[in-house]
Each structure stands twice: as structure tokens, then as C-alpha cells.
Amino acid sequence: MTDETKDIDKHSGVETTGHSWDGIKELNNPLPRWWLYVWYMTIAWAVVYMILMPAIPALPGMGTNTKGVRGHSDRVEVAKAVADLQSARDAQSVVLLDANLETIETDRTLQQFALAMGESAFGDNCATCHGAGGRGAIGYPALADDVWLWDGSLDGIEYTIRHGIRHDADDATRFSAMPAFGRDGLLTGSQVDDLAQYVLSLTDRSDDAEAVSRAAPIFQQQCATCHGVDGTGDRAQGAPNLTDAEWLYGGREENIRATIYNARNSHMPAWDDRLDDATIKAIAVYVHSLSGGE
Amino acid sequence: MASSTLIDKTATLPAQQGGEPPRHEDLYAKRKQIYPKLAHGKFRMVKWLVMAATLGVYYGLPWVRWNRGEGVPDQAVLADFASEKFYFFFIELWPQDIHFMAGGLILAALLLFLVTSLLGRVWCGYTCPQTVWTDLYIWVERAFEGDRAARMRLDKAPWSVNKLSRKLGKHAVWLIIAFWTGGAFILYWHDAPTVAAGWFKGEAPLTAYWFAGILTLTTYFLAGTMREQVCTYMCPWPRIQGALTDEQALNVTYRYDRGEPRGPKRKSESWDERGDCIDCDQCVQVCPMGIDIRDGEQLECIHCALCIDACDEMMVKIGRPKGLIAYDTQIAVAARNEGCTPPKHKIIRARTLLYAVVMSVIGVLMVWGLATKSTLETNVLKDRSPPYVMLSDGRIQNGYTLKLVNKASEPRTMLLDIAGPGGLSFKVIGMDHEGSETLELPVEGFGVDRYRILVAAEAGAPRPQITFTVTDAETGEADVNMSSFRGAEQ
Numbered sequence: 001m002t003d004e005t006k007d008i009d010k011h012s013g014v015e016t017t018g019h020s021w022d023g024i025k026e027l028n029n030p031l032p033r034w035w036l037y038v039w040y041m042t043i044a045w046a047v048v049y050m051i052l053m054p055a056i057p058a059l060p061g062m063g064t065n066t067k068g069v070r071g072h073s074d075r076v077e078v079a080k081a082v083a084d085l086q087s088a089r090d091a092q093s094v095v096l097l098d099a100n101l102e103t104i105e106t107d108r109t110l111q112q113f114a115l116a117m118g119e120s121a122f123g124d125n126c127a128t129c130h131g132a133g134g135r136g137a138i139g140y141p142a143l144a145d146d147v148w149l150w151d152g153s154l155d156g157i158e159y160t161i162r163h164g165i166r167h168d169a170d171d172a173t174r175f176s177a178m179p180a181f182g183r184d185g186l187l188t189g190s191q192v193d194d195l196a197q198y199v200l201s202l203t204d205r206s207d208d209a210e211a212v213s214r215a216a217p218i219f220q221q222q223c224a225t226c227h228g229v230d231g232t233g234d235r236a237q238g239a240p241n242l243t244d245a246e247w248l249y250g251g252r253e254e255n256i257r258a259t260i261y262n263a264r265n266s267h268m269p270a271w272d273d274r275l276d277d278a279t280i281k282a283i284a285v286y287v288h289s290l291s292g293g294e
Numbered sequence: 295m296a297s298s299t300l301i302d303k304t305a306t307l308p309a310q311q312g313g314e315p316p317r318h319e320d321l322y323a324k325r326k327q328i329y330p331k332l333a334h335g336k337f338r339m340v341k342w343l344v345m346a347a348t349l350g351v352y353y354g355l356p357w358v359r360w361n362r363g364e365g366v367p368d369q370a371v372l373a374d375f376a377s378e379k380f381y382f383f384f385i386e387l388w389p390q391d392i393h394f395m396a397g398g399l400i401l402a403a404l405l406l407f408l409v410t411s412l413l414g415r416v417w418c419g420y421t422c423p424q425t426v427w428t429d430l431y432i433w434v435e436r437a438f439e440g441d442r443a444a445r446m447r448l449d450k451a452p453w454s455v456n457k458l459s460r461k462l463g464k465h466a467v468w469l470i471i472a473f474w475t476g477g478a479f480i481l482y483w484h485d486a487p488t489v490a491a492g493w494f495k496g497e498a499p500l501t502a503y504w505f506a507g508i509l510t511l512t513t514y515f516l517a518g519t520m521r522e523q524v525c526t527y528m529c530p531w532p533r534i535q536g537a538l539t540d541e542q543a544l545n546v547t548y549r550y551d552r553g554e555p556r557g558p559k560r561k562s563e564s565w566d567e568r569g570d571c572i573d574c575d576q577c578v579q580v581c582p583m584g585i586d587i588r589d590g591e592q593l594e595c596i597h598c599a600l601c602i603d604a605c606d607e608m609m610v611k612i613g614r615p616k617g618l619i620a621y622d623t624q625i626a627v628a629a630r631n632e633g634c635t636p637p638k639h640k641i642i643r644a645r646t647l648l649y650a651v652v653m654s655v656i657g658v659l660m661v662w663g664l665a666t667k668s669t670l671e672t673n674v675l676k677d678r679s680p681p682y683v684m685l686s687d688g689r690i691q692n693g694y695t696l697k698l699v700n701k702a703s704e705p706r707t708m709l710l711d712i713a714g715p716g717g718l719s720f721k722v723i724g725m726d727h728e729g730s731e732t733l734e735l736p737v738e739g740f741g742v743d744r745y746r747i748l749v750a751a752e753a754g755a756p757r758p759q760i761t762f763t764v765t766d767a768e769t770g771e772a773d774v775n776m777s778s779f780r781g782a783e784q
Contacts, residue, residue, distance in 0.1 A: 030323035032527055105724045108736075112744060133693070135680030144693065145683040244686035289723040289746050290693065291683070 089117075093278035101154035104285050111285065118286025121279045125271070126287075134290045138250055139266050144290045147246040150174050150235065152294030158284040164270035173270060176238025181222065182261030189261075191218055196257040202231045202243045203251075327449065328522060328584035330432060331442035331576075335603025344420045345429055353474070356481030362386075363703045365739065373483050377740070385664060388701060390671060397660045401653060408649040410538045412641065413621070414545035418531065419598035424524050427475070427517035428582065431468055438464040442579055468518050469510075476509030522583045525596055532593045541624040542640055546597045548577075548588045548619050551631035556588075559612075570614050577601035577619055587619055670708075671699040672764045674775040682781025684753075689717075690781040691750040696762060698745070700737040707767040708735045710745075714760040714779065717752040734767070753782050 007016045009027055016025040049055065053068040092113050096104060104110045123132070129140040136142025141149060150160055160174060167173040181187040187195070194215035200206040220229065226239035233241035240248065249255055249264050271280060287293075332338075358370035360383055367374060372381040380387040380395070387394055409416050418425060438460045439445045448457055480489060480502045492498040493506070516524050525532060539545065548571075556571035571588070578586050580600045585592055587601045605619040626636035677693035685691050700706055710733045712720050723746040727733045737743050749760055758779045765772040 032523060033322040033324045034523070035527075036322045106726075108724075108743065111724050115744075115746070132679035133677055135683070142680070142683055144677075144680050145691065146685045241686070245684055245688045246686050291691070292721050292723060292748050 093117075093276075096278045096281050101158060101281060101284060101288075104281065105154065105288065114282040114285040115289060117279065118282035118284070118289075121275065121283050122286050125275065126283065129268075134287060139248065139264070141248055142246075143287050145246065146291055146294075147241070147244060148235075148294055149240055149248070150238065152288075152291070154284055154288050154293065157287050157293065158280060160268070161275075161280050161283055161287075162270060162272040165268040166265055167267060167270040170270040170272070174238060176226075177265055178226070178239075178259075178263040180261065180263035183263075187218070187222070187260075191215070192257060192260050195219060195223070195260050196253055199231070199242055199256050199260075200253060203245070325523060326584065328582065329442040329445045329579075330582045330600075331579040331604075332436060333580040333600040333603040333607075335606055337599035337603050341420060341429065341598065341600070345426050348421060348423075348426050349430070353478050356478065356486040360384075366703045367485060369485055371482060372485070375483060379740075386701065388699070390699065391667070394660060394663065397656055397663075401656055401660070404649050404653045404656070407538050408646060408653065410535050411540065411543055411643070411645050411649065413597075414539055414543050415532075415535055415595070415597040418525065418535075418596035419546075422596075424516060424529070425582075425596060425598065427471075427513060428521050430471065431517040431521075432582070434467050434471070435464055438467070465518075468514055472510045472514035472517075473506070475513040476506040476511075479509045480506050522594065525583065526594050536593075538645075540643075540645070541628075542643055544621045544623055544639070545591060546587065546595065546599050546602060546619065547622040547624065547627055548590070549617070549622060549627050549630070550588070551627055553588070553618050565614070570609070570618050572608070572612060574608050576604040576608050580604040591624070667701075668771065668773065669700065669702040670706075670764065670766060670771050670773050671701065672762070672773040672775055673697040673699075674762050674777045676777050676780075682779075684781070685750060688753060689750045690753050690779075691748055692760075692779050692781065694747045694749065694760075694762075694777060696745045696747055696764075696775075698735065698737050698741075698743045698764065700739065700741045700743075702739060704739045705741070706737055706739075708737055709733070709765045709767050710735050711763045711765070712747070712749065712760060713763070714749065715751055715758040715782075718749060718758075718760075719751075720747055720749045722747050735764075749779065751779060751782050756783055758782060 007018055007025070008014070009016050009025060012027060014027045014029060017028045019026045050066075051068065052070045053072050054065055055068060056066045058065050095110065096114060096117075099107070099110060104114050122130075122134075126134075129137070130143055131137055131140070134143030136144070141147075146152075148156070150156060150165070163170045163173045165174045166177075179186055181195075182189060182192045194211040195218055197206045197208045197211035198215035198219050201212045206212050219231075223231075226237045227233050227242055228239070231242040233239045240246075245251075247255065249259050271283075275283070355371050356369065359368045360370040360381070361368050362381070367381060369381065370383050372379075374381065378389050385394075406417055435445065439448050448460065451457055477490070477493070480493075480498075483489075483505075484499070484502065489498050489502055493502060520528075550569075552569060553571035554569040556569050556573050559565075559568070559572045577588070578584075578601075580603070581587070582598060582600070583594045583596060585594045587595065599621070602617075602619045602621070606616040609616050609618055623636075623639060626639070629636040673696070675695045675697065677695070680693075682690050682692050696710070698708060700708075710722075712718070721727070722733060722735075725733065725735075725745075735743070735745060747762075751758060760777050760779050762775045762777065763772060764775075
């Protein structure tokens with residue numbers, strides 16, 4: 001030890017590192033040596049890690065990043081995690097498959113499971129058109145209300161999900177077709193105007209009594225076959241009730257007129273081939289819970 | 295280096311300018327092995343007793359049973375992650391009760407502050423796990439290798455069968471203690487007898503092996519080889535406590551007013567001209583932190599008071615009064631040094647009063663909260679999408695999710711009553727309740743259940759409020775939830 005060669009700080013009595021900035025010197029309060037060793041270990045570990053795991057990005061001429069000898073891949077890990085989740089769910093999914101829908105809805109445990117599963121599947125697959133919580137939109141029926149064009153029972157909802165509506169590829173699909181009365185020349189423009197007044201009058205909203213009386217025989221001739229003599233609709237033919245407060249394509253005069261003139265036949269795809277049976281059942285229970293169904 | 299002054303270190307050091315920068319190795323100090331000597335005295339005894347008590351609680355507590363009824367864990371202290379409950383004797387905490395845990399931690403922190411401002415680092419010196427296990431490990435070390443002098447000799451000696459067997463024995467016992475410590479930790483998270491038996495059969499959860507392994511290693515290294523380095527370099531508390539202590543705190547203090555000037559005493563010398571410190575170095579030899587208490591308050595000092603024991607023993611031998619090193623306040627020592635009468639020790643000070651008051655307030659709030667904690671919790675979540683729908687008859691319907699939490703261990707039947715403006719009707723999905731005003735909802739013991747409820751009302755009511763009242767059919771315990779009803783206003 002050669003004290004003479006060391007620079008000792010006057011005030012603290014501690015040796016300095018010899019570094020000086022504007023007269024301010026750095027004291028050398030030594031760190032524990034094991035800290036240094038820990039640092040060396042992290043460097044060694046980094047080297048080991050780079051050999052084991054994908055580490056170095058694609059360099060020019062190399063094509064792809066280094067794969068690491070462990071062959072780790074996050075994509076594979078994710079796929080495996082998803083598969084694991086699926087198989088973990090299978091245990092309860094099997095119970096859903098075996099139970100009928102009424103049992104699922106009234107059994108507390110099954111209901112909770114089906115609602116959780118149904119809600120997430122609905123969000124992924126159905127909410128795009130029907131809206132979150134089945135709120136609906138113009139042209140896309142609301143599922144949270146009490147109006148059901150086809151069938152609001154648990155089994156009816158399941159059938160609709162499986163086979164869709166006006167889905168050409170499915171022979172069992174729910175189907176109805178309203179003619180485009182104006183566009184195809186079945187009725188004249190003024191007749192369509194009168195009919196729109198007549199439909200409005202079914203919910204007491206028409207102020208043109210003459211038009212309504214002009215259209216009455218036309219309605220009985222052209223529309224009553226499907227929508228019924230009193231306009232209450234006929235579910236067997238897929239004809240909506242025209243006397244309630246619900247309007248799938250809008251309930252104002254111009255909406256109704258456009259519907260009569262052009263017809264509106266929207267589609268829903270069949271989900272039979274796209275979703276597994278347990279998911280379809282879960283969605284049916286979930287949709288039924290939105291409104292209480294029928 | 296026998297410095298005669300405490301504060302000004304420069305007095306004995308050559309003041310130099312210039313010189314060469316230090317070599318690289320000098321930037322990192324090698325750890326100096328500390329060989330604490332066994333102290334004898336009352337503080338050593340207190341430390342043995344505290345060690346026995348704290349270790350006894352740590353190793354034994356998971357085995358204490360507490361009957362809570364059928365189907366509920368009977369472990370007195372259990373953090374049951376699987377069913378999301380924390381049990382502490384008669385207290386059961388749900389995730390919803392997390393504020394009690396926060397309150398407990400705040401109380402513990404304030405207690406630490408209060409004790410520090412009164413008695414310095416009592417926590418560090420007596421009860422900190424690092425101190426307790428280090429003390430235990432030194433005890434084992436002493437059993438195998440002897441006391442300070444013998445250990446120093448052994449470490450210097452060349453390797454021999456004797457040295458090897460002593461070292462191996464020591465590390466083996468250390469590892470057993472470490473494993474026992476890591477193993478005891480996992481007992482707090484699972485049913486102790488089950489996980490203890492399952493652990494050795496390979497049936498325990500993976501996390502149990504993982505944490506037992508980690509705690510085994512940390513115990514072995516922190517108490518065996520890291521020791522004082524943990525306190526000095528890893529622990530934030532020595533830094534924080536500087537802000538919590540003051541000149542009024544009773545700290546382990548070298549009374550330099552009495553001790554200086556120090557130095558070895560010749561038989562012929564009179565005590566009148568000199569201090570009581572005879573530079574016997576006993577206080578340094580027993581110190582587990584390897585410091586000299588005579589240098590004043592230091593970051594490294596954990597206030598374990600072993601130097602008091604060592605010094606008192608020496609004072610008795612040389613016929614001087616005990617207490618050259620003692621629990622004392624800086625202000626008192628400084629006053630005596632100036633020849634004044636030390637002021638009366640003030641326990642009640644602004645900061646101790648503040649800590650005590652805040653602790654009382656939080657304590658009262660927690661006791662009140664625990665005493666009135668209900669076993670029934672309900673929440674009503676209104677559907678956000680859609681906010682409301684119009685039904686075919688023009689009425690407005692809103693959807694709600696009622697969450698029922700039964701914190702009692704037995705199943706209960708809840709009566710649901712929904713009140714609102716006239717013309718209101720409701721239905722609960724999956725329940726048949728035609729025509730009944732109130733509805734019976736069964737909830738399992740320790741159960742959380744969700745019910746979907748649809749409420750319909752006439753349009754035109756001015757912003758009605760819906761009241762969901764859930765009542766225990768037997769005890770009458772009730773919880774009321776209000777929720778809004780949208781879409782009816784026009």
C-alpha cells in the first residue's frame with residue numbers, strides 16, 4: 001500500500017478516483033466485489049440466453065433471425081396455450097352438449113358457464129351486426145327486446161343460429177321473401193304511397209284517411225296472405241307483425257315506403273359449420289337471457 | 295487507528311492533493327468475513343428469546359387449527375388462493391375486503407415508524423428475519439467451528455479432515471434449516487398437513503416446489519454467506535430510517551462524554567484523567583455488522599445492543615459502572631459532554647404523537663370495519679349496451695346483473711324485492727316466479743352468484759330509480775342497491 005500515491009479527500013478522509021469535474025472530485029467508496037461478479041454473471045447469462053433462445057434479428061444476407069438451440073417460438077407457445085384452454089373447457093363443454101337448453105338455463109352452474117362462454121362467443125361472432133348486448137341496428141334485429149320474427153324460444157334461437165336466415169347454402173335455413181312491389185312493377189308508385197299510409201294506420205299514425213281507404217283492398221289482396229288480414233303477421237311464413245312498435249327497417253313513412261317498393265330480405269349466415277355445438281348452445285342461452293326470449 | 299475524535303476523521307489522515315488514480319481492483323471491495331464473538335448479558339438473552347418466539351411462530355403457526363365449520367379450511371392462518379380467501383383465526387377476508395389487508399400493512403408501517411422514533415432500529419436488531427436467521431446461522435456456525443478466535447484460526451488453517459468435516463457439518467445443518475424455512479413458507483398457502491405430506495410424494499402444486507426451492511436458497515445464502523451485506527447494500531430500511539429517527543430517539547450509543555479520552559489503562563493510572571474506554575475492542579468483536587459503535591451512529595448499525603452486553607461485562611471486570619455503551623439519546627450525550635444536565639427524555643414528541651394518533655384512527659376504523667363486516671354483499675350492474683329497449687307494447691325494458699356474495703359458510707336463501715315506479719314488472723332469467731312479488735334466490739355457502747334480471751316499466755315516468763333489496767330469509771340481514779332506469783323519460 002502506497003498511501004503517498006493516493007488522493008485522499010480532505011473533508012471525508014476517503015480516497016478519490018482521481019476524476020475531477022470543475023474541481024469536484026469523485027470519492028471512491030468501493031462497491032462490494034460480489035456486485036461486480038453478479039454483473040459478470042448477467043453478461044454470461046446473456047450469452048447463454050442468446051444461444052438458447054431466438055435472439056439476433058435478421059441480418060443482411062442471413063434471411064431470418066437466429067432460432068436458438070431450444071427452438072422456442074412464441075407463436076407455438078400461444079397456439080399451445082389456446083389448445084390447452086380449449087381442452088380445459090372441454091370438460092364443461094361436454095356437459096353443455098349433453099344437457100338440453102332448458103336444463104342449461106335453469107341449472108345455476110350450467111347457466112353461469114353458458115352465459116360466460118356465450119357472451120364471449122357472441123362478442124366475437126354476432127356483435128358485429130347485432131351490436132353489443134344484442135342492441136340491434138336498422139336491418140339487424142335487436143335481440144334484447146321481446147319481438148321475435150322467427151322464434152324466440154331457446155330451441156328456436158338455436159335453430160336460427162345453426163341454419164341462418166336466407167342462407168342459400170343451407171337447405172334448412174329460415175326463409176321468406178317479400179316481393180319488390182314497386183321496383184318489379186307489381187304496384188304503381190301511388191299505390192305504394194297509399195299502402196305506406198295504410199301500414200302507418202295499423203299503428204294509428206296515418207293522417208291521410210283517403211289514402212288508407214284506397215289502399216285497404218290492395219293490402220288485403222297483396223299483403224294479407226303473409227302479413228295477415230289485420231297485419232299482425234304470420235311467423236310460419238316469416239312475415240313480421242306490422243301492428244307493434246318494432247320496425248326492423250325503420251318505422252317512418254319513408255322507411256315503410258322504401259320497404260314496400262324495394263322489399264328487404266337481409267341475410268344471416270348459418271353458423272352450424274363455423275362454431276362447435278357447445279358454443280352454439282351457449283350463444284343460444286346467452287341470446288335468450290338478453291330478453292328472456294319466449 | 296485509535297482516533298480520539300468521533301466526527302472529524304480528517305484529523306488523523308494525511309491531507310494530500312494529487313496522486314495517482316486507484317487501480318481498478320480498488321473500485322470493488324472484497325467482503326471482509328466478520329467473526330462475531332458470542333456476547334453474554336441481558337440483551338443477548340432478549341435476543342435469544344425473541345428468536346425462539348419469532349421462529350416458533352413462523353414454523354408452528356401453519357399447524358394451528360381453527361374450526362370454521364363444515365367444508366371450510368380449518369387452518370388458523372391460511373392464504374387460500376384457490377378459493378380467493380384469506381383466513382386469520384376469526385377473520386375471513388375476501389378479495390372485496392382487500393382494504394383490511396392494506397389497513398394492516400399501513401398499521402405495521404406506522405408501528406415501525408413509531409418504534410423507530412422511540413427506540414431506533416429495534417426492528418432491525420431483534421425481529422427482522424434477516425437478523426433472526428443470521429443469528430441462528432451464527433449459532434450453528436459457533437457450534438461447529440467454535441467462537442470468534444477459533445473460527446478465525448480455522449479459516450486460516452490449511453485444509454484438513456477436521457476442517458472439512460466442521461465446514462461440511464455447518465453447511466449441512468444450514469441447508470436443513472434453509473429447507474425447513476422454505477418448506478414452512480408454503481404451508482401458509484395450502485392446507486399444511488396435506489401439502490407437507492404431498493410435497494414428499496410429488497403431489498404438491500408446482501408453485502409449492504418452486505417457492506420452497508427459492509426460499510431455501512435465499513435463506514441459505516442471505517443468512518449463511520450474505521449476512522450484513524443484505525442490511526448494508528440491499529435493504530432500503532437503513533436509508534429510510536435516517537428520516538424517521540432523531541436526536542431524541544433512544545439509540546444504542548457510545549457515551550463518548552464518559553469514554554474519552556480512551557486508551558489502554560496502566561495499573562498505575564488514575565481514572566480521573568482519562569475516559570472509561572480501555573480500547574479492549576470487545577464491542578467491535580461481538581458486532582455482527584463488523585463496525586465500531588464508538589464511531590457514532592452509522593448506516594450499518596442494526597442496534598442489536600450486543601455491544602452493550604460486551605461492554606457492560608468489561609466494565610464490571612475493571613470495576614467501572616456499567617453503561618458506557620447504552621440506549622441513550624444523542625441529545626443527552628452531547629449535553630453531558632458539554633457539562634450540562636441532560637434534558638429529560640421526551641417520549642411524547644410531535645412525531646411520536648402523530649404516529650400514535652394516526653395508528654389509533656386506523657386501528658379503530660379497522661376494528662369497526664371488522665366488527666360490522668356483513669356476510670352479505672350485493673351489487674347491481676346495469677347493462678350498458680343496450681341501455682334500454684322498447685318492447686312491442688311500447689314499454690321500456692332495462693337489463694341488470696345482480697351479483698350476490700354470501701360470505702357465510704352455510705348456504706342461504708335470499709329474498710329479492712324489486713321496487714320502482716308503478717307498472718313495473720320484472721323477471722329473472724332461468725327462474726320461474728310467475729305472479730310473486732318477492733323472489734327466493736338460493737346462494738351456496740361462500741358462494742358468488744349472478745342473476746340476470748329484466749325490468750320493464752311504462753314509458754313516460756320521469757327517470758325512475760329501481761331499488762333492489764336483498765334480504766336473508768332467516769336473519770333479516772339486508773343489503774339495498776339503487777340503480778337507474780333509462781329510456782322511460784320522454
